[in-house]
Amino acid sequence: MKRSALIAALLVFSVSTSARTGFAQVPQVPETRAEIQLSFSPVVKETAPSVVNIYASRVVEERFSPFAGDPFFSQFFRSGPARQRVQRSLGSGVIVSEDGLVVSNYHVVGEASDIRVVLADKREYKGEVILADKEADVAVLRLDGASGLPALPLADSDALEVGDLVLAIGNPFGVGQTVSSGIVSGLARSGSAIPGGAGSYIQTDAAINPGNSGGALVDMSGRLVGINTSILSRSGGSNGIGFAIPANLVREFTRQAEAGQTRFIHPWSGVTTQAVDDAVAEALGLDRPEGVVLAELHPQSPFAALGLTAGDVIMSLDGQPVLSPSDLEYRLSILPVGSKVKLSALRAGEPVELELSLIAAPGSEETQRVEIRSSGPLGGMVVADVTPALIDEYGLSLKASGVVLLEAQGASARLGLQRGDRIVEVNNMEITTAEDLQKVARQRSSMWLLTVDRGGRLLRMRVR
Structure with missing residues (x-):
């Protein structure tokens, strides 16, 4: 009996030793005092x-x-x-x-x-x-007047993997600079559950609290991998679900700031897309859900210029897989306008490799601001004909046309109109250009009937 127990113990020891020897590169749980005393302090310093x-x-x-x-x-x-x-x-x-x-x-x-x-x-x-x-x-x-400051180098946030160790550094609740540790819990996060909704975020369980916003998320090489921006919490405090803006987007902002840009310019897609789920993948004949389906394309979209149409699938951009509609916009935003990138797609069901030219939304330099001059309730409106640039700025439908409100001054300020509202009709007259609006505004009327498109909802109002 004793002999059997001894043999069993030796076998367990042998298996354990061979496992350690054969997988020496696999991360181990700290066991010795020296391993337990390992610290993040060099990275923090x-x-x-x-x-x-x-x-x-x-x-x-x-x-x-x-x-x-x-x-x-x-x-x-x-x-x-x-x-x-x-x-x-x-x-x-x-x-x-x-x-x-x-x-x-x-x-x-x-x-x-x-x-x-x-x-x-x-x-x-x-x-x-x-x-x-x-x-x-x-x-x-x-x-103002700064020089010789300790700058943090930026990492390639696309190289991050789930499970990587990270540190969050910031000033939570104003208590002073604070460091918390965690791992990368997820990548390319987006959706309505995330504060802000849009974008493609890094998820981490490192504690992030109010005051941490804008602080650093760094890797074990001391490089910036993200800017801490929000948390998902019912109490307002850290619940182990925090989000950071990837360093690759920060890099593009920094590049444009150094170039003297005062407004962030990102490549325009001119498309609306839909995530590929299991049902869509089956309908398209895909082995598994991947990429995004083109649902709608503006005639001036760079994707339309490549011959892509509704129903085609975008698989990857610049060598990186496109995981969701938000991820497509993120992939574009980290690239400079004027460059060309490789695009992998399914066009009419066939895989194609294309070269996409990145352009800014047309019309940004051509917007003609028109101030409506009238003694009536429309006086003081500043409007412009809809262009792709205004569609992009105000989140209008790709099919939008007509006239969009840029500013409400004077009498029009009392109507409760908002920037980005699209003026559809005035006194039952369809408004297709700013000139149309100027003409009808000069008319005399005891009652004004306005139809406005706000975020896809038609609002009708009567004004005396």
Whole structure:
């Protein structure tokens, strides 16, 4: 009996030893004191000086309305006594160039009137937003008079893999610079469950809390892999589900800021797409769900120029698989306008390799602002004929045409209209050009009937 037990023990030891020898490269659970004492401190010492605290403030106007909170009437009755108040925000940022370029979130510094940036060594600088994009939630600051700052190198975020170790560095709740550790929990995250919805985010379980926004997500080589931007939480605190903007998008923002751009310019797709699920894959004859299906193409879309049509499938762009509609837009946004990239697609069911020319949305330099001059309720409107650039800016349907509102001033400001509203009809007259709107606005009428398209919903209003 003792002999059998001894043999069994030796066999267990033998298997364990051979497993360790045969798979020496597989990560092991720390067992010795030396392994347990391994620390992230070398990475923190290298990266923490590049993460800054940001204190921003802006003056906002608040108007009281008896219809405030009403889901319908609040769209039209916004007038009321205005009062100003100072709104303050606290966040983080990352130094990306020695001469004082700092990247943060738009929701931290966007539209701020005063920005104060405090470095890890307590030095303070005045910051100015030089490039920002609300939809991407990215802003680039220039620090006044800064030089010789500790810049953080950017990693290739496409090289990340689920399970990679990462550190989140920021200023949660204003307690001071704080480091938390975790792993990459997911890649190319998007959807309605994510605050912001659009985009293609890195998911991490490293603790991210209010104040971490704009801070760094770094890898074990001390490189920036993402900008922490949001969390998914019912309580408002960290729940182990945080999201970061990939470093490859940060790189393109930095490139454009250094080139002197004041507005982020991204390649225009001119398409709407649908994710390929199991049912769609079966209908298309695919082995498994992959890519995105083209649902609609604008006549000036660069995809249409390649002969692609509705029903064709985009498989990969620039060598990277396209995982979702949001991922396609992200893949385009990290590439410079004017370049050409390889595109893999299924055209009419046949695999093709194409070269896609990346263009900005046409019409961005051709927008003709027209101010409506009238003593009636339409006076003061600033409008323009719909172009692909305005379709892209305001998220209009690819089929949109006619006239879009750019600004409401004077009498028109009291109508409750919003930027991006498309003027469809006035007094039962179809509005196809800004000139049409100018003509009808000059007419005399005791009652004005307006039909407006807002986000695909037709709103009708009567104005005396």
